[in-house]
Amino acid sequence: MIATQHQWRFSLVAGFFWAAALLILWRIVGIQFDPQQLARVQEEVARKSQYQKVVVPPRGQIYDRHGDLLAGNIEVFEIGVDLGRPGEPHVKNPLLLSLILSQNVPGVTYEEVFSKVTIPPSSKAAYVKIADYVSREAVDKLNYLEQEASTPIPGESEVQKAERRQILEALSPLIIRPHLTRYYPEKALGSNILGFVSREERGYFGVEEYYNDILAGRPRAMSVPYDPRRVEGLPETAKGAHLVLTIEREVQLAMEELIDQAVAETGASSGTIVVYQPRRGEILAMATTPRMDLNEYWRYEEIFPRGNRVPFNRAISQHYETGSTFKPFTMAIALELGIVTPDTVFVDQGFIDVGGHRIVNWNGGAWGPQDMIGCLQHSLNVCLAWVATQIGQENFYRYLKAFGIGSPSGVDLAGEVSGILRTPSDENWDHSDLGTNSFGQGVSATPLQMVVGLSALANEGVIMVPHVVRSIVLDDYQYDIEPRVLSMPISAQTARTLSEMLARSLEKESSVALVEGYRVAGKTGTAEIPVGNLGYATNLTNASFVGWGPLDDPQFLVYVWLEKPLTAPWGSVVAAPVFRQAVEQLVIYLNIPPDKVRKQLAGEE
Amino acid sequence: MESVERLVRSSFQAPWRKQLQWVGWFLLCVVCASLVAWVYVDISNKTILVGRQIQNRLRLLESVERQIEDRTSELATLLSVQMMETRARKMGFRLVKPGQILYMKLPHRNQVTPSLAPRSPQLATGAPTKPPHYSETLWQWLGRQFVGPWNFLGEMP
Numbered sequence: 001m002i003a004t005q006h007q008w009r010f011s012l013v014a015g016f017f018w019a020a021a022l023l024i025l026w027r028i029v030g031i032q033f034d035p036q037q038l039a040r041v042q043e044e045v046a047r048k049s050q051y052q053k054v055v056v057p058p059r060g061q062i063y064d065r066h067g068d069l070l071a072g073n074i075e076v077f078e079i080g081v082d083l084g085r086p087g088e089p090h091v092k093n094p095l096l097l098s099l100i101l102s103q104n105v106p107g108v109t110y111e112e113v114f115s116k117v118t119i120p121p122s123s124k125a126a127y128v129k130i131a132d133y134v135s136r137e138a139v140d141k142l143n144y145l146e147q148e149a150s151t152p153i154p155g156e157s158e159v160q161k162a163e164r165r166q167i168l169e170a171l172s173p174l175i176i177r178p179h180l181t182r183y184y185p186e187k188a189l190g191s192n193i194l195g196f197v198s199r200e201e202r203g204y205f206g207v208e209e210y211y212n213d214i215l216a217g218r219p220r221a222m223s224v225p226y227d228p229r230r231v232e233g234l235p236e237t238a239k240g241a242h243l244v245l246t247i248e249r250e251v252q253l254a255m256e257e258l259i260d261q262a263v264a265e266t267g268a269s270s271g272t273i274v275v276y277q278p279r280r281g282e283i284l285a286m287a288t289t290p291r292m293d294l295n296e297y298w299r300y301e302e303i304f305p306r307g308n309r310v311p312f313n314r315a316i317s318q319h320y321e322t323g324s325t326f327k328p329f330t331m332a333i334a335l336e337l338g339i340v341t342p343d344t345v346f347v348d349q350g351f352i353d354v355g356g357h358r359i360v361n362w363n364g365g366a367w368g369p370q371d372m373i374g375c376l377q378h379s380l381n382v383c384l385a386w387v388a389t390q391i392g393q394e395n396f397y398r399y400l401k402a403f404g405i406g407s408p409s410g411v412d413l414a415g416e417v418s419g420i421l422r423t424p425s426d427e428n429w430d431h432s433d434l435g436t437n438s439f440g441q442g443v444s445a446t447p448l449q450m451v452v453g454l455s456a457l458a459n460e461g462v463i464m465v466p467h468v469v470r471s472i473v474l475d476d477y478q479y480d481i482e483p484r485v486l487s488m489p490i491s492a493q494t495a496r497t498l499s500e501m502l503a504r505s506l507e508k509e510s511s512v513a514l515v516e517g518y519r520v521a522g523k524t525g526t527a528e529i530p531v532g533n534l535g536y537a538t539n540l541t542n543a544s545f546v547g548w549g550p551l552d553d554p555q556f557l558v559y560v561w562l563e564k565p566l567t568a569p570w571g572s573v574v575a576a577p578v579f580r581q582a583v584e585q586l587v588i589y590l591n592i593p594p595d596k597v598r599k600q601l602a603g604e605e
Numbered sequence: 606m607e608s609v610e611r612l613v614r615s616s617f618q619a620p621w622r623k624q625l626q627w628v629g630w631f632l633l634c635v636v637c638a639s640l641v642a643w644v645y646v647d648i649s650n651k652t653i654l655v656g657r658q659i660q661n662r663l664r665l666l667e668s669v670e671r672q673i674e675d676r677t678s679e680l681a682t683l684l685s686v687q688m689m690e691t692r693a694r695k696m697g698f699r700l701v702k703p704g705q706i707l708y709m710k711l712p713h714r715n716q717v718t719p720s721l722a723p724r725s726p727q728l729a730t731g732a733p734t735k736p737p738h739y740s741e742t743l744w745q746w747l748g749r750q751f752v753g754p755w756n757f758l759g760e761m762p
Contacts, residue, residue: 025612040617058671058674068681068684068686069677069678069681072674072678072681073674073675073678074674074675074679075674075675076672109712136675178668178671179671180671180675183678184686185678185685186682186686187685187687189685189686190686227656228652228656228659229652229656229657229658230658231656231663232662233659233663234666249686251689252685253687254739316672516703516704517703517704541607579673584702587703587708588700588703593706593708601708601710
């Protein structure tokens with residue numbers, strides 16, 4: 001009787017259950033057979049069960065040729081605050097938190113922190129970054145504070161206990177995340193060669209920019225499941241390669257100190273020294289002014305103001321009319337073509353007309369009969385212009401190109417520019433250019449392009465590819481960069497002959513560039529500075545000196561350039577002594593015995 | 606004799622006996638299900654514990670890698686050329702001048718070519734990092750547990 005009375009109620013409940021079951025079934029089937037819905041559900045599940053993490057491999061380190069670290073990485077910290085969920089804010093004591101952070105984290109103000117930590121938590125605001133690239137010292141202070149607050153003091157009062165609790169409560173939403181950033185232990189040493197890395201992990205200038213791709217490695221994004229049962233190992237990331245440079249840091253420091261001293265003593269607006277190993281094409285040192293502490297790269301604009309067009313590395317990014325250091329090229333071409341020999345005599349009348357342009361000597365005088373050594377010794381423009389006319393324009397420019405003039409040297413540094421070389425095929429070339437170019441006027445090159453071109457004279461006529469990276473260490477394997485030949489513009493005989501001529505010319509004039517115990521070849525250069533199309537400034541010069549040695553077995557080539565020296569305009573006065581001082585230090589660092597000792601040692605073998 | 610047979614038959618056909626059989630079967634199922642559930646929970650528990658350990662180790666690994674980079678840079682700062690020069694000057698060393706150097710030829714001394722960074726041993730970085738416990742089924746696990754000892758006989762690789 002009861003069953004029939006309440007039958008409809010049981011049926012209703014059963015009906016509800018059936019309906020619910022059917023709905024669930026319908027949903028399951030719907031999801032399974034509707035790809036869009038299925039994808040949406042899978043995405044939702046994936047989003048809630050895992051989080052995205054980007055594994056950034058450490059940037060490769062940079063070493064000098066003896067393995068001393070020039071660029072590495074240090075641990076820094078991002079400090080942030082967990083704001084909590086909507087309606088459940090984690091920041092309980094924003095005043096105290098702001099006070100603690102502003103007192104312990106450099107560069108953070110109370111107002112700034114307070115405005116951030118008081119943001120109400122929402123679906124879009126769950127975490128707020130307070131500061132990044134915070135040093136370990138600052139983080140240690142915060143950790144110490146937390147540790148102090150969590151340690152009960154024996155016999156502490158209720159007030160003290162409450163204070164501790166407040167500090168702990170204030171610090172509880174703090175999140176400290178460590179990560180790596182670039183660091184240069186040698187600070188400004190070799191800064192012009194190294195370049196720097198910005199906070200976006202991108203290299204700027206020098207090695208850092210040129211080799212950015214292989215130094216940086218390849219960051220990889222991965223999904224990390226919250227469920228520990230689904231944990232997986234870290235993915236394989238393409239690590240950044242380490243670089244071993246050809247630079248020797250002691251030599252680099254010595255050259256930097258030397259050029260700073262020279263600039264200070266001569267009142268020059270800038271200075272550059274390049275030390276080069278001509279046999280292997282290795283750059284041993286490249287010191288220019290100004291330099292910057294690479295750990296404070298944000299001062300770049302201040303040190304290298306854009307308005308003044310100060311290049312980051314003058315040795316590769318600033319070309320100039322070099323003057324008489326260019327004369328060895330002209331003489332080398334003439335010797336190579338057999339147009340002159342060292343004994344060829346030229347009668348200098350004090351002027352020569354080339355292409356309707358009168359060329360005179362640096363002192364305006366006539367030097368009478370001079371052999372080719374005399375022409376180089378007295379740096380006679382008239383003589384070299386005559387030599388150029390004998391060579392002829394076609395040969396002259398063909399050889400200059402073979403020496404690499406007018407094009408980048410191809411060194412593995414970012415920011416290299418090419419110099420200016422007008423050739424007869426150019427519209428703005430004039431016949432007079434043949435005469436002026438012969439002694440380094442009307443043609444410009446960077447110090448490194450001069451070094452590379454002139455290295456042919458120090459290396460039996462062979463130019464090697466200039467480079468600053470000696471080895472690349474990747475995945476525990478070391479790849480050595482072997483020296484490669486760039487070109488052979490002249491014969492070994494010509495190179496040896498011209499080196500001897502330049503050595504004798506230095507010895508004859510008792511140059512201040514001569515180094516006791518070592519025979520070196522070299523050439524001074526003094527060039528007036530062109531002022532737009534108005535001609536040349538007579539009171540300002542570029543003073544240079546290039547030399548190499550020991551003469552019988554060249555181990556180094558040194559190029560010195562002082563821009564606009566004030567104490568004296570002549571390269572022989574301001575740049576030559578710098579060369580001598582550089583070589584005096586180089587022979588010690590490179591362990592090159594004096595010629596006499598070297599020959600004695602060789603004779604004993 | 607007949608009465609005995611009848612008694613036995615009636616005993617077998619008695620409703621309470623049928624019910625007891627059902628209860629027995631039910632309890633057997635419950636015991637089996639509990640056994641499977643126990644095994645499942647036990648394995649899950651171990652998996653979670655080991656998973657947590659792996660997560661902690663991975664965090665530690667990342668931290669150690671960062672610290673290695675950090676310490677390398679710190680050491681380089683202490684050995685930087687300016688600091689070394691300052692230290693050397695404090696200890697009374699001075700830069701040598703070319704004339705002060707005495708060059709000597711040492712007999713029987715071979716020229717040693719300086720070598721660059723030594724090669725570290727190659728790590729097997731391509732090895733799987735996830736143990737089989739995390740991907741195998743319960744049957745595979747059971748099979749491994751019982752079939753495993755055969756490995757000692759050398760029948761399986």
